[in-house]
Amino acid sequence: MALLQAHRLTAFYGDFQALYGIDLQLNAGETLAIIGANGAGKSTFLKTITGSLPAAAESVVFDGRPIGGLQVAEIVRLGISLVPEGRRLFTSLSVEENLKIGAYGRRDAGYWSLARVYDLFPALAERRGAPSQTLSGGEQQMAAIGRALMSNPRVLLCDEISLGLAPIVIRNIYAALPEIKANGASVILVEQDIVQALQVADRVYCFQEGRLALTGRPGELSREAIHTAYFGT
Amino acid sequence: MIDWVLGWVNTLLQGVMLGGLYALFATGLSLIFGVMRLVNLAHGDLIVLAAFVVLVLMRTLGLDPFLATLAAMPLLFAFGYVLQHALVNRTLGRDLLPPLLVTFGLSIIIQHGLQEAFSANDQRLNAGAIEVASVQLGGGLAVGTIQLVILASAVGVILALNLLFYRTELGRAFRATSDDPEIAQLMGIDNRHIFSLAMAVAMVVIAVSGLYLGMHASFNPTIGPARLLYAFEAVIIGGLGSFWGTLAGGVIIGVAQMVGAKINPEWQHLAGHVVFLAVLVLRPRGLFPRAGD
Numbered sequence: 402m403a404l405l406q407a408h409r410l411t412a413f414y415g416d417f418q419a420l421y422g423i424d425l426q427l428n429a430g431e432t433l434a435i436i437g438a439n440g441a442g443k444s445t446f447l448k449t450i451t452g453s454l455p456a457a458a459e460s461v462v463f464d465g466r467p468i469g470g471l472q473v474a475e476i477v478r479l480g481i482s483l484v485p486e487g488r489r490l491f492t493s494l495s496v497e498e499n500l501k502i503g504a505y506g507r508r509d510a511g512y513w514s515l516a517r518v519y520d521l522f523p524a525l526a527e528r529r530g531a532p533s534q535t536l537s538g539g540e541q542q543m544a545a546i547g548r549a550l551m552s553n554p555r556v557l558l559c560d561e562i563s564l565g566l567a568p569i570v571i572r573n574i575y576a577a578l579p580e581i582k583a584n585g586a587s588v589i590l591v592e593q594d595i596v597q598a599l600q601v602a603d604r605v606y607c608f609q610e611g612r613l614a615l616t617g618r619p620g621e622l623s624r625e626a627i628h629t630a631y632f633g634t
Numbered sequence: 635m636i637d638w639v640l641g642w643v644n645t646l647l648q649g650v651m652l653g654g655l656y657a658l659f660a661t662g663l664s665l666i667f668g669v670m671r672l673v674n675l676a677h678g679d680l681i682v683l684a685a686f687v688v689l690v691l692m693r694t695l696g697l698d699p700f701l702a703t704l705a706a707m708p709l710l711f712a713f714g715y716v717l718q719h720a721l722v723n724r725t726l727g728r729d730l731l732p733p734l735l736v737t738f739g740l741s742i743i744i745q746h747g748l749q750e751a752f753s754a755n756d757q758r759l760n761a762g763a764i765e766v767a768s769v770q771l772g773g774g775l776a777v778g779t780i781q782l783v784i785l786a787s788a789v790g791v792i793l794a795l796n797l798l799f800y801r802t803e804l805g806r807a808f809r810a811t812s813d814d815p816e817i818a819q820l821m822g823i824d825n826r827h828i829f830s831l832a833m834a835v836a837m838v839v840i841a842v843s844g845l846y847l848g849m850h851a852s853f854n855p856t857i858g859p860a861r862l863l864y865a866f867e868a869v870i871i872g873g874l875g876s877f878w879g880t881l882a883g884g885v886i887i888g889v890a891q892m893v894g895a896k897i898n899p900e901w902q903h904l905a906g907h908v909v910f911l912a913v914l915v916l917r918p919r920g921l922f923p924r925a926g927d
Binding site for chain 1: 809819820823824843924
């Protein structure tokens with residue numbers, strides 16, 4: 402069952418075209434990884450899904466409903482939540498306030514609550530009153546994921562969540578993924594860390610210069626195919 | 635000697651009282667700047683406009699100034715929301731110039747609209763006996779009751795705004811939008827609605843400012859820009875985005891003006907501006923800057 406579909410999705414920054422007709426499908430319960438080099442259009446793709454960049458109505462379909470071109474705030478309320486690249490926590494809010502604001506647009510109760518986010522990331526519970534800027538990089542990433550979960554999303558978009566973190570911290574964060582998936586979220590991971598992405602993803606999409614270069618299940622893709630799709634030639 | 639000391643204590647006291655009024659003028663400006671990074675050049679004129687609204691409600695409904703202000707609050711709240719929604723929101727963006735130009739134009743429109751409607755004559759909001767009442771502090775020192783009420787109102791308004799900003803969901807949304815408007819939208823926050831609510835709340839603070847503007851001294855449609863200047867200086871001295879800093883900034887300007895006036899009556903306004911410049915040189919981010927600014 403397709404939960405989220407991109408259909409011939411294009412994106413522009415002014416006159417510059419960043420995406421050339423992307424077709425992508427996320428099924429309920431799946432974890433997708435989008436990989437690709439810098440500038441391949443991975444983050445741009447997420448921005449068109451969340452409404453930060455304009456998209457034609459029919460080019461993004463969520464739960465059978467065209468959502469391209471809706472306001473960012475409306476799309477969140479429908480159940481698509483983004484963990485932005487670089488964490489982007491609110492600097493004048495405490496850790497707990499950052500989590501609470503994640504539930505701002507939520508209409509009904511769901512699995513995720515403050516207590517459940519603290520259970521998932523115990524490190525945050527200890528720092529709940531601290532200004533968000535005083536957290537370590539890993540803790541900030543946990544807070545950013547927790548903040549996105551607080552809206553009880555049906556689709557969780559994660560943009561480069563391992564960027565700039567130590568391997569052990571990355572493992573800790575990825576360890577939370579099964580519980581997130583078990584409680585109603587399907588996941589799209591945008592990663593430059595291919596090894597990490599291939600380990601957890603059900604299917605992989607590789608972008609190259611705004612186009613889809615390769616897609617398939619991690620076990621069925623050869624190293625050479627991925628290498629070619631990633632770098633071109 | 636003792637007279638000399640009491641004279642200076644009295645000057646400082648009067649300065650603090652005057653500072654309460656300046657802090658009230660500045661709080662609305664501080665709120666708007668804190669939430670949407672907009673320097674509202676029409677702020678002084680909106681205070682004058684509020685004073686005229688209170689005046690009209692006093693005359694038509696036969697209310698005293700305090701009740702008339704209470705009646706004016708919902709009207710000005712709604713006016714603020716519509717003003718932001720229909721006009722100012724359209725000017726906000728990466729370019730800083732459009733909102734400055736539009737609020738500058740608004741300032742001129744308000745001044746001339748009020749002159750057209752009420753003439754350029756001086757007006758007052760007469761509060762009766764409270765205007766001449768005073769509180770004796772011993773040693774021959776006294777402060778006007780109305781001055782104390784103004785200072786207490788400034789503290790009350792700032793306490794209320796701090797509760798709103800740090801204890802409510804709306805306050806969290808105000809601060810989050812101020813920190814990072816792009817990410818705030820990803821939380822489901824409609825920035826334009828939040829900005830309109832911020833302007834609406836600011837107009838309630840402006841209602842209180844207008845009341846005391848008209849009670850403290852006479853006013854006419856042209857005095858708005860000078861109020862904006864004091865308010866702006868108080869906000870900058872206090873540090874952008876901190877309400878208690880804004881109160882401190884108002885008091886510093888009030889005290890500087892009174893001290894200047896005691897030395898030479900011609901120096902009252904100059905002294906306030908000199909202190910403002912001195913703070914700008916020594917602490918460019920103000921005395922109580924917010925983290926991350």
